[in-house]
Amino acid sequence: MHEHELGSYNEALRQQIRSWLAEDVGSGDITTETTIAPGHQSTAIIHVKEDGIIAGLPVAELVFHIVDPELQFRRCVLEGEAVNKGTVLAEVEGSTHSLLTGERLALNLLQRMSGIATRTRQYKAKVGERPVRLVDTRKTTPGHRVLEKYAVRVGGGANHRFGLYDAVMIKDNHIKGAGGIRQAVEASRARIPHTMKIEVETESIAQIEEALEAGADIIMLDNMSNEHMREAVQLIRGRAPHVVIEASGGVNLETIGGIADCGVDVISVGALTYSFPSLDISLDLNGKKGGAEQ
Template identity: 60%
Template sequence: MIEGSMDRIKENIEAWLKEDIGTGDVTSISTIPAEHQSIGYIHAKEMGMLAGLPIAKLVFEIVDPNIIFSEQAVEGSILNKGDTIATVEGNTRNILIGERLALNLMQRLSGIATKTNQYVKELNNIPVKVVDTRKTTPGHRVLEKYAVKVGGGFNHRMGLYDAVMIKDNHIKATGSIKKAIEAARNQVPHTMKIEVEIEKMTEIEEALAADIILLDNMSIDTLTACVNQIKAKSPHIILEASGGITLETIRGVALTGVDVISVGGLTTSVKNLDISLDLNEKKVIVQ
């Protein structure tokens, strides 16, 4: 996914750098000679899963192609406190210009990957996919969904354009679940799946015309009953559970027999992983 989006990511990085730099880094310009060279060490300050390493490298490449970025850790690996993630060597001013954006992105993406991996591990090999939602930071969706994949999760639709997902407001506007599904079938290509959200068992019969049924905000007992009823009638339908799912509840939800569990919290309730960059005083070189 991220490979096909690199042009857009580069454009975003350039815009984010411009937002931060403005007319220039007045602190570095006023305190550090223009020709000053340094080696910086990017390291983890707490345990977590690493994501965003290629993005951090790209930030420094855009700031200064002469900066040497050397990876010391592997994307998707578990970091321990104190582990060195990468070194950056080159012009000191430019290292400091790229520092904050590179760290911000890597901290955010590592936090998402870490949380996703926690959810995936809770399933303990139950054959259920943990997927993200559209609840992403504007302008960062591609990166955040990439981080979910690094953490072992899967992506739901990327946007409004790549799948039909009929939710409560669509049903209200259309008049019924049946009418909404029929309208979608008449409009979209046969290759596009149609998903519909239901909140109670009485809506199952109409929803069986869809390819995917989202079981939203249900108790374990109701969820189990819905899964059993739907699979007995239409075993080909993909079943997705969503709504307030936590690390404490996801295993119980998975055991109901659903195929997919979507968790908005993978990208909305995330603690950034603490990552820092320090210059090594002993290896600073002035030309």
């Protein structure tokens, strides 16, 4: 469903997983090495302990494969599937040492990504059929941006810019530094490719007027009340119907429906990737397949 979207990051992701394993395993899994006989084989089940949306199965599989290419990982649900408490997500078979060494990292990533996908789906449900695009922000965990933004897509959302390099977003501090919205937009327009858009963050009708006059492609309405937002949307639609209108700030599960009703095109929600509960997922060994005696 979504797995191909991670393909272009495969080698970088492998390198990150190796570094995360090095952080966790260090010189070796001392507990497993001293308690489990060499050659011991097991089958493990990965199961969910609460309802949610599953994201990260290909990443968990990659963790186990990097730990031990001989491990067999069998998925039992689809990426992006809504599951109920108790559902078995995957089975992993092979060396017990390898299973237990990779368990924590695989679960950490799977739990976090599923938590993001679940939270995104909850926001998406609040938007319903309104013609509004739900997007994330750059408020991601350092080193995890690709995975967290992928999980947003699995949950039904879309991505804002990935970094500082792929779009111009003129915010309050840029405006202060440039001397005004017009100056900031003009300076940026003179230096960027014609294919790149310019977004301007605004907090008042006066700033919206200035952004329109400067020729902004996207106008963000930052922390505005619904009343002011509706006024802003009416102004922008009347003056420049081609301009994309984004709402940001003060967005939560209780407010997003009202914000969507204001007529904006995009709602950005930082909480999708910085304020979410991880989904409760566990791994249990459920079958012994022999091995050397200790």
